[in-house]
Amino acid sequence: MHNCISITDTLTYLGGNDRRIALFESAYPVPRGVSYNSYLLKDEKTVLFDTVDEAVAEQFFENLSCALGERPLDYIVVHHMEPDHSATQRRLLQAHPEVTVVTTQKAAAMMKNYFGFAGKTVLVKEGDTLCVGAHTLRFVLAPMVHWPEVMMTYVAEEGILFSADAFGTFGALPGSIFADEVDFERDFLADARRYYFNIVGKYGVQVQNVLKKAAGLEIRLVCPLHGPVWRRDFAWYLEKYCTWSGYLPEERGVAVFYASVYGHTQNAAEIVASAVAAKGVKVRVYDVSVTSVGELVSEAFRFSHAVFASTTYNNGIFISMEQLLADLAAHAWQNRAYAVIENGSWAPQAGGLMDAQLSAMKNMRCIGEKTTVLSAVNEESAAALRELAALVAADVLDN
Numbered sequence: 001m002h003n004c005i006s007i008t009d010t011l012t013y014l015g016g017n018d019r020r021i022a023l024f025e026s027a028y029p030v031p032r033g034v035s036y037n038s039y040l041l042k043d044e045k046t047v048l049f050d051t052v053d054e055a056v057a058e059q060f061f062e063n064l065s066c067a068l069g070e071r072p073l074d075y076i077v078v079h080h081m082e083p084d085h086s087a088t089q090r091r092l093l094q095a096h097p098e099v100t101v102v103t104t105q106k107a108a109a110m111m112k113n114y115f116g117f118a119g120k121t122v123l124v125k126e127g128d129t130l131c132v133g134a135h136t137l138r139f140v141l142a143p144m145v146h147w148p149e150v151m152m153t154y155v156a157e158e159g160i161l162f163s164a165d166a167f168g169t170f171g172a173l174p175g176s177i178f179a180d181e182v183d184f185e186r187d188f189l190a191d192a193r194r195y196y197f198n199i200v201g202k203y204g205v206q207v208q209n210v211l212k213k214a215a216g217l218e219i220r221l222v223c224p225l226h227g228p229v230w231r232r233d234f235a236w237y238l239e240k241y242c243t244w245s246g247y248l249p250e251e252r253g254v255a256v257f258y259a260s261v262y263g264h265t266q267n268a269a270e271i272v273a274s275a276v277a278a279k280g281v282k283v284r285v286y287d288v289s290v291t292s293v294g295e296l297v298s299e300a301f302r303f304s305h306a307v308f309a310s311t312t313y314n315n316g317i318f319i320s321m322e323q324l325l326a327d328l329a330a331h332a333w334q335n336r337a338y339a340v341i342e343n344g345s346w347a348p349q350a351g352g353l354m355d356a357q358l359s360a361m362k363n364m365r366c367i368g369e370k371t372t373v374l375s376a377v378n379e380e381s382a383a384a385l386r387e388l389a390a391l392v393a394a395d396v397l398d399n
């Protein structure tokens with residue numbers, strides 16, 4: 001049965017929620033599910049903005065059929081060709097042979113590659129417009145936010161921005177589709193941050209370019225492809241995007257990441273975390289073998305400081321810590337202060353190896369000396385760990 005949700009007199013939400021999906025993009029755990037958003041504008045012409053993932057195809061087609069009624073579908077605007085938004089396009093084009101596809105050249109090429117055809121197509125470029133009655137669509141290119149073919153659509157008459165993957169978030173929609181009807185900060189912010197850094201975080205410069213274009217627009221309604229629709233207090237969320245895409249820390253505080261086989265490196269990490277917290281500094285502690293690497297990356301971006309503690313493993317860094325460091329490098333983690341702790345029973349090496357990787361990232365600052373634990377923490381190494389913690393805490397509080 002259809003479940004269309006009215007956004008304005010002329011704009012309807014047609015998307016659906018998947019709460020069974022385990023891994024988004026086969027990589028990121030989504031315990032709170034995810035929504036796939038699609039929107040229909042009914043003016044003199046009818047305009048569909050994107051389709052949805054196969055997982056919610058039935059819901060979407062029932063919604064579309066209900067929202068269209070007897071009217072034909074005149075246009076589909078394709079903002080992004082990633083299959084979580086385009087997998088149902090082929091079925092849509094077959095069901096609506098009357099529809100004209102409005103998209104970028106790059107997206108049209110991808111449609112041909114995915115489906116073998118692109119239908120009737122109008123190619124648009126930056127700033128092109130399409131009048132559909134009382135509304136005029138203006139197309140805003142957003143390459144690499146987060147694929148090269150991505151564009152957004154701005155509708156000046158009502159200040160609507162169809163923002164593609166930007167401003168999206170993991171997390172299924174809880175009945176209401178509006179950010180002002182949920183507790184976004186409590187229920188969605190961590191997912192939004194994790195979504196941003198793992199999905200588009202690598203492309204901060206491109207996100208900033210789009211934010212500059214958006215700064216000149218009067219935006220009253222933001223319709224992303226995942227997560228809640230924004231019609232109030234969008235400036236708060238925009239500010240988060242400015243911080244995130246500028247690779248700036250969102251909070252002053254310390255993320256402590258440890259990799260430990262038998263618990264001794266964990267012990268060292270906990271001693272540091274407790275000593276930092278005792279100075280009144282916000283700290284979060286993560287076992288990198290337990291928490292998903294996507295969440296670790298997100299937390300590393302959130303805080304101004306990080307401590308990395310790893311056991312030495314066959315002359316190297318422990319595997320899950322190595323994965324975290326590789327992911328941080330891949331997502332262009334930068335502008336942070338860090339400290340390093342290593343453990344080893346005969347030839348500790350993890351600290352030097354971690355430091356080499358961290359110092360190769362952009363604008364990184366190492367605090368204190370690499371601190372070494374030989375097998376288990378003793379009085380001497382505990383004192384060194386507390387000294388390191390004091391330096392880290394002072395650095396957080398000073399800057």
Ligand SMILES: Cc1cc2nc3c(=O)[nH]c(=O)nc-3n(C[C@H](O)[C@H](O)[C@H](O)COP(=O)(O)O)c2cc1C
Binds near residue numbers: 263343348
């Ligand atoms: C598979 C394996 C490989 C290890 N390789 C090294 C090594 O190359 N150099 C070293 O000094 N210690 C090595 N160790 C010893 C660990 O550093 C030692 O077990 C340490 O106490 C681990 O800390 P944990 O209790 O936090 O796991 C290795 C341990 C394991 C289990």
